[in-house]
Amino acid sequence: MKRRLLVAITSIVLASGVLPVQAGVLDNILHPFRTARRSSSKSASHVGEVVWSGLVMADNAPGPTKIPAELERIEPTLKELFGYSHFDVIGQSRNRLVTGQEDWQAASSKHFVLHVDAQGPNEGGYIVNLKLVQHETTEPPSDQLVLETATKLSKRSPLVIKGPQVGDGQLLLVLVVQ
Amino acid sequence: MKTFEEKWTAWLDDELAGAELAAFELSLPDRAAAEAEKASTRKLRLLLKRELSPSVMTNEEFFNHQVRERIAGDEASTSTRGARSTWWTVPRLLWSGAVSVVVFVLCAVWVMQDSEPLEPSPSLTQVLNAKLDPTVGPDATMTMFEAKEDRVTVLWTEGLKSLPSDYAAK
Numbered sequence: 001m002k003r004r005l006l007v008a009i010t011s012i013v014l015a016s017g018v019l020p021v022q023a024g025v026l027d028n029i030l031h032p033f034r035t036a037r038r039s040s041s042k043s044a045s046h047v048g049e050v051v052w053s054g055l056v057m058a059d060n061a062p063g064p065t066k067i068p069a070e071l072e073r074i075e076p077t078l079k080e081l082f083g084y085s086h087f088d089v090i091g092q093s094r095n096r097l098v099t100g101q102e103d104w105q106a107a108s109s110k111h112f113v114l115h116v117d118a119q120g121p122n123e124g125g126y127i128v129n130l131k132l133v134q135h136e137t138t139e140p141p142s143d144q145l146v147l148e149t150a151t152k153l154s155k156r157s158p159l160v161i162k163g164p165q166v167g168d169g170q171l172l173l174v175l176v177v178q
Numbered sequence: 179m180k181t182f183e184e185k186w187t188a189w190l191d192d193e194l195a196g197a198e199l200a201a202f203e204l205s206l207p208d209r210a211a212a213e214a215e216k217a218s219t220r221k222l223r224l225l226l227k228r229e230l231s232p233s234v235m236t237n238e239e240f241f242n243h244q245v246r247e248r249i250a251g252d253e254a255s256t257s258t259r260g261a262r263s264t265w266w267t268v269p270r271l272l273w274s275g276a277v278s279v280v281v282f283v284l285c286a287v288w289v290m291q292d293s294e295p296l297e298p299s300p301s302l303t304q305v306l307n308a309k310l311d312p313t314v315g316p317d318a319t320m321t322m323f324e325a326k327e328d329r330v331t332v333l334w335t336e337g338l339k340s341l342p343s344d345y346a347a348k
Contacts, residue, residue, distance in 0.1 A: 057346045077328040090348045110347040124301045149308035157303040161333040167343025
């Protein structure tokens with residue numbers, strides 16, 4: 001009786017491990033979130049997504065302002081973090097990723113330029129190198145690198161970089177994968 | 179044809195009548211002794227009726243009686259249930275467990291084959307490394323943190339040189 005039961009259970013376990021050719025069912029059950037074999041298809045799924053980049057001046061200037069749609073969701077967080085109530089976009093850009101490995105000049109204003117060097121898609125996002133350059137209009141004109149960062153940008157997880165103080169306000173760099 | 183004993187019993191109970199009664203009384207050898215015995219029998223009957231009538235229970239007795247009845251009923255039902263639960267013998271339990279495992283594995287196989295590959299949970303943006311140019315702030319520092327409620331990743335700088343307001347021009 002016990003021997004028959006043991007044989008039956010052993011057969012079931014072996015069968016469930018052998019049935020799927022590429023991986024056992026038990027393997028899938030035990031590792032439901034393993035994605036190593038799916039990385040190639042995931043990389044392709046990133047292509048075609050749009051990255052919005054913006055140079056935002058935050059201050060407490062009076063009067064209403066129209067905040068871009070990209071910032072609407074995070075506006076309460078920006079107000080809470082930086083203590084400003086007014087956000088003005090002084091430069092913005094939308095870039096569509098084709099291969100996921102492009103370089104482009106993202107948002108720019110009269111005195112600031114944000115360069116983006118995309119390193120390609122990574123699991124769950126993109127690796128990008130960002131450079132904020134300060135442009136001096138003196139004679140002769142010159143560019144001054146302010147900061148440089150390598151970041152893994154994830155969809156629906158915006159990146160906000162606190163830049164230098166400008167007048168009574170604060171320069172912010174915002175990147176959003178849409 | 180009744181026997182003497184039957185007629186005697188019927189006479190004591192006043193069930194004889196008419197010619198039968200007269201004939202029986204004439205046949206008695208000692209009428210006076212018979213009448214005396216009949217009277218004593220009647221007294222005994224009355225006494226028994228009075229003393230052996232059903233007794234009336236007091237409240238306490240009635241309550242105790244009800245409790246005993248209930249306990250006896252519960253014990254009877256418990257013993258019946260115990261006899262019924264013996265269906266789950268050890269071999270049957272083992273077989274039931276094995277069948278359940280088989281059903282679970284089959285359902286798991288079916289679900290795993292039909293479902294789409296699971297997407298990893300979207301992660302937060304991560305700052306892998308960052309550096310500031312020393313010319314814009316020799317003592318400037320950077321800190322990274324996350325505002326989880328909006329899934330915002332913040333790279334916080336301190337100590338950068340302040341710029342005049344005309345740098346805010348578009």
